[in-house]
Amino acid sequence: MQLYVFLAYGILVFTIGWLSLRATRDESDYWIAGGRLGVLVGGATLAATHVSAGTFIGTIGVMYGTGWSFGWLVLAIPLGYWFTAAVLAPRFTRVRELTLPAFIETRYYGRGPRALAAVIIIVAYVVYIQAQIIAGGLIANVMFGIPPAWGMIGFTAILLAYTVVGGMIAVVWTDYFQLAVMVLGVAVALPIAVQQVGGFDALFTLVQVVNPRTFTWESMPPTLLFTMGMAFMLGSVAGPEKLTRLFAMKDMRTIRRAVLITILLVTGINLTVFMLSLVAVVLFPALPTGDLAMPMITRAVLPPVLGAILLAAIAAAMMSTVDSLLIVAGSALSHDIWRTLIDPNVSARRRAWINRAGIAIVGTAPLLLVLSGVGRGELVQFIVLLFTSLMASSFFVPVVFGIYWQRATREGAIAAMLGGVTATFLWKLFGAANVDPVLPGFLASLGLMIAVSLVTPPPPNAATRPYFPNAA
Amino acid sequence: MLEAGYVFWGLFLAFALIVVLYVVWMLRAER
Numbered sequence: 001m002q003l004y005v006f007l008a009y010g011i012l013v014f015t016i017g018w019l020s021l022r023a024t025r026d027e028s029d030y031w032i033a034g035g036r037l038g039v040l041v042g043g044a045t046l047a048a049t050h051v052s053a054g055t056f057i058g059t060i061g062v063m064y065g066t067g068w069s070f071g072w073l074v075l076a077i078p079l080g081y082w083f084t085a086a087v088l089a090p091r092f093t094r095v096r097e098l099t100l101p102a103f104i105e106t107r108y109y110g111r112g113p114r115a116l117a118a119v120i121i122i123v124a125y126v127v128y129i130q131a132q133i134i135a136g137g138l139i140a141n142v143m144f145g146i147p148p149a150w151g152m153i154g155f156t157a158i159l160l161a162y163t164v165v166g167g168m169i170a171v172v173w174t175d176y177f178q179l180a181v182m183v184l185g186v187a188v189a190l191p192i193a194v195q196q197v198g199g200f201d202a203l204f205t206l207v208q209v210v211n212p213r214t215f216t217w218e219s220m221p222p223t224l225l226f227t228m229g230m231a232f233m234l235g236s237v238a239g240p241e242k243l244t245r246l247f248a249m250k251d252m253r254t255i256r257r258a259v260l261i262t263i264l265l266v267t268g269i270n271l272t273v274f275m276l277s278l279v280a281v282v283l284f285p286a287l288p289t290g291d292l293a294m295p296m297i298t299r300a301v302l303p304p305v306l307g308a309i310l311l312a313a314i315a316a317a318m319m320s321t322v323d324s325l326l327i328v329a330g331s332a333l334s335h336d337i338w339r340t341l342i343d344p345n346v347s348a349r350r351r352a353w354i355n356r357a358g359i360a361i362v363g364t365a366p367l368l369l370v371l372s373g374v375g376r377g378e379l380v381q382f383i384v385l386l387f388t389s390l391m392a393s394s395f396f397v398p399v400v401f402g403i404y405w406q407r408a409t410r411e412g413a414i415a416a417m418l419g420g421v422t423a424t425f426l427w428k429l430f431g432a433a434n435v436d437p438v439l440p441g442f443l444a445s446l447g448l449m450i451a452v453s454l455v456t457p458p459p460p461n462a463a464t465r466p467y468f469p470n471a472a
Numbered sequence: 473m474l475e476a477g478y479v480f481w482g483l484f485l486a487f488a489l490i491v492v493l494y495v496v497w498m499l500r501a502e503r
Contacts (some may be wrong), residue, residue: 068479075483078490086497204476215476256498263494267487274483 003144009312010158013174013319017162020170030167030355031098031331032248041172042249043261045324048175049241050077050266051182052321053135055273056314058381061290063277067214069225074270076229078263080236085259088237089246091403093255095466096247099328100240100395101336107402108410109463111341116417117395118336121240122362124390125329129366130374131383132322136315137370142295143311152367159319160363163326164356168248171323178316179265185313186272193279193301206282214281227436228385234442235388238396241324244331291381326363334358386428386437393420393441397449403467405453412453420445 028034037045063070097103101121105114133152140151162170197203213219236242249255280293283301287293294314298307334354339346346354397416401408424441431440 068483071483075486075490078487078494082494082497086501201477204480208476215479253502256501260491260494260498264491267490271484271487 005308005312006144010161013158013162013170013177014165016173016177017166017170020162020166020173023169024167027335027351027355028098029169030352031327031335032096032244033168033172035096035248035250037172037245037249037254037258039254039257039261041176042245042254043258043265044179045172045175045248045320046242046245046258046262047265047269048179048182048317048320049245049324050236050262050321051179051269051317052384053132053139053314053318054381054384055270056294056317057135057138057291058384059270060273060277060280060293062381063274064280064287064290064293066219067211067216067281068274069217069220070228071271071274073225073229073232074267074274076232077236077270078267080233081259081263081266083233084237084242084246085256088400088403089255090252091467092243092399093246093249093252098247099331099335100243100399101332103243103402104398104413105340107463107467108398108408108413109460110410113398113410113413113417114336115341116414117398118332120390120394120417120421121332122329122337124387125325125332126362126366126369128383128387129322129325129329129363130370131387132318132325133366133370136318136322138295139311139315139318142298143308143315149371152370155315155319155322156363156367159322159326160360163323163330163363164359167355168327171327172248174323175320178320181309181316182269182313182320183265185310185316186269186276188306189297189302189310190272190275192303192306193276193297196301197279197282203278203282207278210285211281214278221434224434224436227439230442231385231389231392231436231438234392234396234438237392238394238399239388239391240395241328243395243399244328245324326359329362330355330359332358333362386424389428389436389438389441390421390424392438393424393445396442397445401449401453406464406468407453407458408449409453409456409459411456412449412451415452416445416449419448 024030092103095103095106097106101114101117104117105111133156136155137148137152140146140154141148162174194200194203197206207214246255249258276297277293279301280297284293284296287296298310302310334357338354338358339351394417397420398413402413420441423444424437427437427440431437
């Protein structure tokens, strides 16, 4: 029965992909949905992209272990999105590019920075997609009892089918639909789960009996909490899959409203997940790992049908994130690297095929890597957090300084991206565990941008004029 | 040790406040 539902789901999203193909006339349609997204679809796709399998498996796992101190971090997300809508978007969208690396080339007048940004995106996204695919394998295993490897292959096949065929238009419309599944899943799960423990009052009393540290600050070092909040905030702003969606939306008014929808949905889903984690603390106090909290709730707390809906919600969260990552990583490979650096004089007809090949490659690589044993056994949340920190420390400074500091130079941007990535990795490997790597990564990126820009020749006027029209 | 219920609903109040502030900002930005 569940397998048929899943097949029907696959056929539905593929139909959306096929219809999108007919609506796709040029590359702007394929990569940014023609820049025509309205408030509802724009807000929904931003939210669906943000909420991933990491939220439903990893975040609830950390909340299960640490309690409300981590719950507060959720509020860093709306602050990040406000920054996007109020500070970043008005200038960032003055030139409607197709990809983030294209913005980097325009503003930093060189193919070098563009290629560097594209390489960072491809490497980071392949690892991140791996984490999501692993989670997908686990979901399929719980849902259908099939081996995780087959689940991973199945999810990848469905994802590639509609993303390769329909591009961004297919992604935003399936996101819209998948977000509805997510909201439905948590909305039906929460009241029943809370009911199981005897209502909210009983829940709070029991939580404090079972794990007295849940409502204290003791379970996580304050430095780690603060720096993780910073990673959430900066990552919400600087993730290329989010920045690209700003190009996809119609105008500033649309962006402001869409971001309001995103804030409501993302924070709302995260807070619901937080409540579910408290239920898990009471009902399953001794789980070996927090990552099991959500699977336990779907199996042992909810009736089978509702459990299946919640599992479908997790699958939807995973797919709606991966499809967006595929678009960004695929465009980095085919549009930014192949087309710009290797083969610039290709015909429009072949371009469409190269674009699709790019997505197929970045979509197949993570699956092959997982199946060959690379990256297995890493906690989903670990990879999600590292990815967020990496995006924050490589792209936040080049983007924000690019539109607010006319003096920011090409060399400064290269140094900021390289330095941010290097510092993040070094800190992750050798630094103190009670500080998230985003802090050293961001500071390195910031310091290098300022220092290197000041000692290199100022940027040509042509590069900065679109973003600083009033400057001399 | 904090009173769980207050802390918990405080989280939601803070979220509600952020949303209200965002809407106020949004409407002012469009005037």
